[in-house]
Amino acid sequence: LENIHFMLLPTYPNELPVNDIDINRFLAGLCFTSKHVMGGVYTRDGINDVIEMAEKIAGSPEALRKRPILSMIACGISPLRLDQKYGAFIIHLARKSIPIAVPVEPLCGATAPASLAGTLVIQNCDGLIHIMLSQLANPGAPVIYGSVATSINFQDMSYLGAPVESGLLNAATAQLAQFYGFPYYSTAGISDSKTLDAQCGYETAINNLLVTLAGGDLIHDAAGLMEFALTVSKEKLVIDNDILGMVYRAYKGIKVNKDTLALETIRSAGPGGNFVAQRHTRNHMHKEHYHPPLSNREKREIWLQDGGKSIAEKANEKVNELISQPSRFYIDQKLIGSLVQSFPKIRAEHFLGENNIRERKVK
Structure with a gap:
């Protein structure tokens, strides 16, 4: 997140x-x-x-x-x-x-x-x-x-x-x-x-x-x-x-400089023009605008085709997707094993993979 x-x-x-x-x-x-x-x-x-x-x-x-x-x-x-x-x-x-x-x-x-x-x-x-x-x-x-x-x-x-x-x-x-x-x-x-x-x-x-x-x-x-x-x-x-x-x-906030004021782009588009195909739009569409990953911004027809899900339902799907992924450890398992040996208070079953727990029990 x-x-x-x-x-x-x-x-x-x-x-x-x-x-x-x-x-x-x-x-x-x-x-x-x-x-x-x-x-x-x-x-x-x-x-x-x-x-x-x-x-x-x-x-x-x-x-x-x-x-x-x-x-x-x-x-x-x-x-x-x-x-x-x-x-x-x-x-x-x-x-x-x-x-x-x-x-x-x-x-x-x-x-x-x-x-x-x-x-x-x-x-x-x-x-x-x-x-x-x-x-x-x-x-x-x-x-x-x-x-x-x-x-x-x-x-x-x-x-x-x-x-x-x-x-x-x-x-x-x-x-x-x-x-x-x-x-x-x-x-x-x-x-x-x-x-x-x-x-x-x-x-x-x-x-x-x-x-x-x-x-x-x-x-x-x-x-x-x-x-x-x-x-x-x-x-x-x-x-x-x-x-x-x-x-x-x-x-x-709003960043104001020569590039973001876009005066040359405005002149290029001219009266009645549009900015869809402008290079300036491609350069700024992600930098200037936040695109919330979970929020629904589609038309009703597309939303219904996708199941008409509420934000809570979509959040639940995202949670299930995240927790279904294998646990990723940000501390090396050998170091965790060393910490378990140094601190008996640590509940090893929560932090060590099954193989390491089995090896520890054998020892």
Whole structure:
């Protein structure tokens, strides 16, 4: 999915002991994608395991710091306080020089004022506290200012993942990050819908567009999440890839130069002319225009001939196509085998081919 640029670990394996979770989550991400992997962490021992494992995968501690293949998240708990556990994680990761995002999650009307401006005050205070903590632990440590700010459902006081106010809060926080010169970890793209319906599409699109145009550097939860971020949908990942492609095209804007103004081409076509066969059209039809791979743009007759499928049905077909392909490992199997030997917490059956598991059992 070409419009998803980094991987946020989306699930929590409840069946594992808590001390085993971090290393298995991060190895799963690193094994099956070439993209940067980011995720929350749950224990100090787990953090140390992940760092040591990543150093082996990168080739050395120096190589990992020079080109980090992963980053970690330590969430703050609003309002106006430092959580003891995650505060300790921030200090530890800063001293290890591992990139860390420190998002905070003020909830309008619950853990922050109901007014958006008041929530931004809480957001900024809490965010700066966590940035400060990392820099006191290790001046210059790589840290990312972050926001998961949103509002609640005032009918039942429950969390909402996709109100437009969340998009506004995260867009405004992007401007705060720019004021301070911080890289920014933002939130958008969740839907509160329980199915792949119109609500799912417009909530995802509106907030992703708001935050992107405001300058969000990293947008987490941008794809695949619905039902207040309780559900990961493979079909939504595929649909959101189209949405994010459109958002990214909007972000790039309109390029204005001698070539794109096309004055010579306009003169050549002349009054009443057309531009279909012009070389300029061939040169720019793909560079200037985004062609969403899943969206339907055919006439009704052609759409009906192809089965009259909804976007959800087409997404399901794409998902089945992708998962039917053989798993591609982005870490050499010999290295994975070495990691399994070094870290008994790793669940080998998820990361090694059947032949390697069989050989390991024989040994």
